[in-house]
Amino acid sequence: MNEDEFAELLESGAPPQGRSRPGEEVRALLADESVWVEPDPAGADTLLRAIRRASVSPWEVADDDLAAPLPPASGNGHGPVLTPVGATGSGRGAHAARPGARRRRPSRVPLLAAAAALALIVGVLAALVVLGGDDHHAPEFALGGTDLAPGATAWATVEHQSAGVSIKLDVRGLAPAAPGTYYEAWVEGREGKVSIGTFHMRGGDGWIYLWSGVDPAEYPTLNVTIEREGGALGWSGQIVLHGQIVA
Amino acid sequence: MCPEDADLVARFAAGDDLAVKAMYERFARPVLTVAMSALGRRDLADEVVQMTMLKVWRSAGTFDPTRDLAPWVYSIARRTAIDVHRRETRAPVPKVFVEDDLTVDAPSFSRTWEAWEVRTAIEKLPTDERDVVRLAHLAGLSHREIADRLGVPIGTVKSRSARAHRRLASLLGHVVRVTEP
Numbered sequence: 001m002n003e004d005e006f007a008e009l010l011e012s013g014a015p016p017q018g019r020s021r022p023g024e025e026v027r028a029l030l031a032d033e034s035v036w037v038e039p040d041p042a043g044a045d046t047l048l049r050a051i052r053r054a055s056v057s058p059w060e061v062a063d064d065d066l067a068a069p070l071p072p073a074s075g076n077g078h079g080p081v082l083t084p085v086g087a088t089g090s091g092r093g094a095h096a097a098r099p100g101a102r103r104r105r106p107s108r109v110p111l112l113a114a115a116a117a118l119a120l121i122v123g124v125l126a127a128l129v130v131l132g133g134d135d136h137h138a139p140e141f142a143l144g145g146t147d148l149a150p151g152a153t154a155w156a157t158v159e160h161q162s163a164g165v166s167i168k169l170d171v172r173g174l175a176p177a178a179p180g181t182y183y184e185a186w187v188e189g190r191e192g193k194v195s196i197g198t199f200h201m202r203g204g205d206g207w208i209y210l211w212s213g214v215d216p217a218e219y220p221t222l223n224v225t226i227e228r229e230g231g232a233l234g235w236s237g238q239i240v241l242h243g244q245i246v247a
Numbered sequence: 248m249c250p251e252d253a254d255l256v257a258r259f260a261a262g263d264d265l266a267v268k269a270m271y272e273r274f275a276r277p278v279l280t281v282a283m284s285a286l287g288r289r290d291l292a293d294e295v296v297q298m299t300m301l302k303v304w305r306s307a308g309t310f311d312p313t314r315d316l317a318p319w320v321y322s323i324a325r326r327t328a329i330d331v332h333r334r335e336t337r338a339p340v341p342k343v344f345v346e347d348d349l350t351v352d353a354p355s356f357s358r359t360w361e362a363w364e365v366r367t368a369i370e371k372l373p374t375d376e377r378d379v380v381r382l383a384h385l386a387g388l389s390h391r392e393i394a395d396r397l398g399v400p401i402g403t404v405k406s407r408s409a410r411a412h413r414r415l416a417s418l419l420g421h422v423v424r425v426t427e428p
Contacts (some may be wrong), residue, residue, distance in 0.1 A: 007416035007425060011383075011408060023423045024360065029365040030384035032416075034283035036369075040293055045272040047300050051262050054301065151330055 031071060063182050144241035149174055154241055160218060165212040167196065174240065176202040177226065184227045186235065187245065189219035193235055216245040253312040260307035271300060276326040280358045280366035285328040295331055299324040320362050328359070361422055368418035376411035379404055
């Protein structure tokens with residue numbers, strides 16, 4: 001079929017003769033409401049607001065958005081998704097800064113509001129220094145869902161404490177563990193794997209508090225696997241979340 | 248990718264207001280079409296549009312500027328629609344313990360690329376030609392009925408229709424792999 005014949009087919013008033021003839025699919029689509037439906041006219045503003053929120057905090061956007069899988073990172077041999085939301089593509093793999101940090105942009109902000117915001121930031125920083133707060137120094141990194149849990153993602157913070165290394169995961173989109181199963185977090189390095197805790201997510205998205213007795217510098221990979229109760233103790237290899245620890 | 252697109256993506260990644268609106272204006276319709284084609288529900292489709300555009304923004308900093316922009320956005324849109332489909336239908340257990348793997352590529356997902364291309368082509372038509380195509384295909388009106396509806400001579404409708412369908416055939420030839428005339 002040449003282009004003229006195709007145009008004639010598209011314009012033809014004859015009913016589509018199935019989908020076997022080349023071009024019938026396109027003609028059928030022209031009569032499909034899906035190719036004519038108009039998006040929400042306020043959608044651009046909604047998107048703009050979401051981007052501004054996400055520029056401030058990775059989790060201050062709709063959960064459903066965060067439940068979506070993250071783009072795959074360059075090959076690490078594991079196959080799971082690694083790149084965190086807002087990764088900059090600087091070649092550091094999963095070692096990413098908070099999403100949107102580089103995107104914060106004061107454009108179009110009235111001068112007065114910008115000055116007020118600056119004063120607020122300076123005040124907050126000063127208060128942190130005075131109070132000795134150090135939470136903001138905790139390294140952060142993202143974990144991505146694998147093919148076994150493509151909707152899952154997590155944001156992790158690491159803090160070295162006197163008793164060990166505290167690793168907190170803000171987990172989103174990971175399905176509750178089925179009855180008889182549970183999730184187990186592991187750190188992995190050249191010396192092998194060490195379990196750092198178990199959980200089930202049956203209460204929905206939320207924080208998971210893990211403790212590692214080994215140095216993340218020596219065990220830089222963090223995996224979450226799904227395990228069976230009553231099964232052989234040890235690593236199932238069924239990874240649902242994966243990331244590289246930034247400590 | 249053309250330099251204009253590279254610049255648009257860069258500004259979009261930076262959260263520039265105009266770039267955000269330009270990206271939305273350019274891609275919201277085809278993304279919505281993919282989502283409607285795949286999911287068949289307007290509420291979910293609207294959600295997919297927002298999720299897709301937000302993901303595009305988040306990934307914009309890692310986008311390879313040597314690639315074409317549209318297929319990249321399409322792939323994100325399709326993936327997002329699949330995720331929403333999964334969310335709406337998924338069993339409450341991880342995939343590894345599901346006997347029958349969750350089927351994602353349902354028949355409704357098979358023609359999303361064609362739907363994307365058709366929508367994109369439609370958007371490239373001049374408004375007067377697009378109106379004629381819409382009334383002819385979606386509303387099923389004859390040339391005479393379209394002329395009455397638009398208040399223009401039937402000859403005008405016929406010429407607009409012929410031009411529009413020639414444009415569409417040219418824009419969509421790769422979809423059906425038409426041969427040279």
